[in-house]
Amino acid sequence: MTSYVSHTSVDCGDAYALALFWSDVLGYRELPDEPLRAGDDECLIVDPGSGHQILFIEVPEPKSVKNRIHFDLRPREGTRAAELERRLELGATQVADHRGQCGPGTGWVILADPEGNEFCILRSEAESNAG
Amino acid sequence: MTSYVSHTSVDCGDAYALALFWSDVLGYRELPDEPLRAGDDECLIVDPGSGHQILFIEVPEPKSVKNRIHFDLRPREGTRAAELERRLELGATQVADHRGQCGPGTGWVILADPEGNEFCILRSEAESNAG
Numbered sequence: 001m002t003s004y005v006s007h008t009s010v011d012c013g014d015a016y017a018l019a020l021f022w023s024d025v026l027g028y029r030e031l032p033d034e035p036l037r038a039g040d041d042e043c044l045i046v047d048p049g050s051g052h053q054i055l056f057i058e059v060p061e062p063k064s065v066k067n068r069i070h071f072d073l074r075p076r077e078g079t080r081a082a083e084l085e086r087r088l089e090l091g092a093t094q095v096a097d098h099r100g101q102c103g104p105g106t107g108w109v110i111l112a113d114p115e116g117n118e119f120c121i122l123r124s125e126a127e128s129n130a131g
Numbered sequence: 132m133t134s135y136v137s138h139t140s141v142d143c144g145d146a147y148a149l150a151l152f153w154s155d156v157l158g159y160r161e162l163p164d165e166p167l168r169a170g171d172d173e174c175l176i177v178d179p180g181s182g183h184q185i186l187f188i189e190v191p192e193p194k195s196v197k198n199r200i201h202f203d204l205r206p207r208e209g210t211r212a213a214e215l216e217r218r219l220e221l222g223a224t225q226v227a228d229h230r231g232q233c234g235p236g237t238g239w240v241i242l243a244d245p246e247g248n249e250f251c252i253l254r255s256e257a258e259s260n261a262g
Contacts, residue, residue, distance in 0.1 A: 001206065001207070001208065001209055001213070001214065001217060002155075002156065002157055002158030002206075002207055003156060003157060003204035003205055003206050003207060003214055003252065004157065004158075004178075004204065004205060004207055005157065005183065005202050005203070005204060006203045006204060006205045006253055007203050008139070008200060008201070008202055008203070009200065009201050009202075009203055009251075010199065010200050011197075011199040011200070012199075024133075025133065025134060026133055026134060026135065026136070027133030027135075047135075050181060050183075052136065052181075052183070055203070059199075061197075063199055064196055065195055065196055066142075066192075067198070067199055067200055068141065068142040068143075068190075068194055068198055068248065069139060069140065069141050069142070069198055069200040069201070069248070070139070070140050070200070071136050071139055071140075072136070072137045072138050072139070072140055072186070073134035073135065073136060073137060074134055074135060074137045075132065075133075075134050076132070076133055076134060076135055077132065078132055082132070083132065083134055086132060117199065117200070120140075121134065122137055
């Protein structure tokens with residue numbers, strides 16, 4: 001007997017703003033019967049491919065320490081460098097740069113979303129396969 | 132241009148123990164070329180169905196506040212009550228009980244894994260569909 005992950009929940013201060021940011025990062029969409037609305041204290045987005053869902057839930061307390069759970073991302077196309085540049089333009093901040101720490105082209109960059117939630121960007125599969 | 136979630140990372144004190152706990156909860160497996168080994172400071176498990184991966188990474192600092200990111204689970208079969216009982220037997224602890232707060236059969240139970248990471252158990256789809 002096992003369970004499956006119905007959705008991953010993210011505590012936040014502005015559910016709508018964070019849902020828009022992450023929809024852009026991941027290409028997720030609103031559900032047809034649960035449209036994203038400014039001011040809602042819960043906002044759900046879904047991956048049209050896998051069905052993976054993320055639920056943003058407003059909470060009173062602000063983020064105070066490094067999150068113990070985070071997403072590690074790979075660009076669907078293009079390069080880690082281009083994806084990094086795009087995320088920084090759209091409101092992310094860079095936390096640390098661990099590129100190349102295991103040799104040329106390896107490693108990752110740690111970013112934070114507009115509320116400070118850490119996430120990592122790895123190389124795309126095409127980049128990794130190219131060595 | 133978007134990215135996809137390659138894996139979700141979980142900071143922890145004992146990567147092997149937590150990987151075993153969550154493998155049992157979710158029915159995830161080790162990767163053939165990355166077997167789970169006691170003592171390893173990183174342990175990766177994967178959903179044989181969706182390919183979703185969780186990476187447990189040992190960190191020096193203990194958990195200090197409620198996690199801002201958590202998983203919400205649904206039993207693949209059976210009931211929320213049976214799943215709850217099984218998880219409590221296997222090392223989870225109950226944090227809060229929000230069952231029935233929106234009417235009979237609704238709501239969820241908040242549990243914590245052996246390191247205190249919160250997760251929720253919702254009703255199975257069959258239970259929800261039964262009303």
